[in-house]
Amino acid sequence: MTDILPNSLAQVADLALLISAQNKRFLVRLAPDARLETHRGILYHNDLIGLPWGSRVQSHLGSPFVLLQPSLSDLLLETRRNTQIMYPKDIGFILVTMGIGPGLHVVEAGTGSGAFTGALAYMVGPQGHVTSYEVRPEMQRLAQKNLERIGLSDRVTFKLQDILPGFDERNVDALFLDLPGPEDYIAQARQALKPGGFFGSLLPTANQVSRLLIALKRENFAFIDVCEIMLRYYKPVPERFRPTDRMVAHTGFLIFARAVALEDLELSSPAAEEDAGEENADG
Numbered sequence: 001m002t003d004i005l006p007n008s009l010a011q012v013a014d015l016a017l018l019i020s021a022q023n024k025r026f027l028v029r030l031a032p033d034a035r036l037e038t039h040r041g042i043l044y045h046n047d048l049i050g051l052p053w054g055s056r057v058q059s060h061l062g063s064p065f066v067l068l069q070p071s072l073s074d075l076l077l078e079t080r081r082n083t084q085i086m087y088p089k090d091i092g093f094i095l096v097t098m099g100i101g102p103g104l105h106v107v108e109a110g111t112g113s114g115a116f117t118g119a120l121a122y123m124v125g126p127q128g129h130v131t132s133y134e135v136r137p138e139m140q141r142l143a144q145k146n147l148e149r150i151g152l153s154d155r156v157t158f159k160l161q162d163i164l165p166g167f168d169e170r171n172v173d174a175l176f177l178d179l180p181g182p183e184d185y186i187a188q189a190r191q192a193l194k195p196g197g198f199f200g201s202l203l204p205t206a207n208q209v210s211r212l213l214i215a216l217k218r219e220n221f222a223f224i225d226v227c228e229i230m231l232r233y234y235k236p237v238p239e240r241f242r243p244t245d246r247m248v249a250h251t252g253f254l255i256f257a258r259a260v261a262l263e264d265l266e267l268s269s270p271a272a273e274e275d276a277g278e279e280n281a282d283g
C-alpha cells in the first residue's frame, strides 16, 4: 500500500497529478526511469522524483506543468467509468453523515466503477475494511483496476454476488446501497448492520425515494433523513465575482437511516424534527 498522505517531496511510488497550462490532468505513479507522454511533450519521472509538491516542471518540448499531490476528489474524478459514478459533493456528505472513519467495516452494493468504493477505502484507512458487492463481472474488474490504480485495493473485498439473498457479513458499522430498487434489500441490510449501524442510499428520482421510505419504516429503521446536495461554483475573479454559468443541478437524493431497536418508538432525525410543525400544518 502506498502512502497517499501529504509528504513535502514527490517520492518513488507516490501518486502524482500533473496539470498542463491547458488544464489537462495526468495521474501517474512515480517510478524510476518511467515517462509520461502527453500532447505537450514527455515528462521523465526521474526529473519529478525529489521535487517539492507544487513545483513547476516542463516537458521535453518546454511546455509547463504543475506537480501536485492528488486530493481524494482528484482521485475520484480520475475513476474510469462504465456506470454513473457518485460525485464528490455527495460522497463527502455521505462519509461525514454515516460516520465513515478509520478502522470501520463498511459494506456497499453495487460496486459499479468503484468511485465510492475508493472513497470508502480511503476513509477506513489501513485498519478498516470495505466489502463491495457487484453482479456484473466486467464492472467488478473495472472497479478492481480503478482501486489498484489509486493503491487502495488491499482494503477492499470484492464480491461477485447478487445481494438479494442477503449479505455474508454481520455487525457491520455502515452499509450503503447505490443500485436500482434498494427497497428490495432493506431486510438484508438490517441483518448485516450492527445495532445502531448507519444505512445510506442514493436515488435519482423521487418515486424511488418513496418506495425506499416505505421499506425503511417497515424494517423499523429510525432517524430517517432525505436530502439533496446542491453545489454552486463561482468564478474566482475579484472584479467579476459571480456564479459560473453552468451547474450540475441534480445528481440524486440521499437517504440515511439507523438500525436501532424501535419497538413502539418513532424516532426522527434532528432535521426531520425541525420540520415537524410544517408537517402538521400539511395535515
Ligand SMILES: C[S@@+](CC[C@H](N)C(=O)[O-])C[C@H]1O[C@@H](n2cnc3c(N)ncnc32)[C@H](O)[C@@H]1O
Pocket (backbone or CB within 6 Å): 083, 084, 085, 086, 109, 110, 111, 112, 113, 114, 115, 116, 117, 133, 134, 135, 136, 139, 161, 162, 163, 164, 178, 179, 180
Ligand atoms: C450505479 S452503479 C454503482 C456506482 C458506484 N457507486 C460508483 O460510484 O461507481 C450500480 C451497480 O449495481 C450493480 N447491481 C445492480 N443490482 C445488483 C444486485 N442485486 N447485487 C449486486 N449488485 C447489483 C450494477 O451492476 C451496477 O454496476
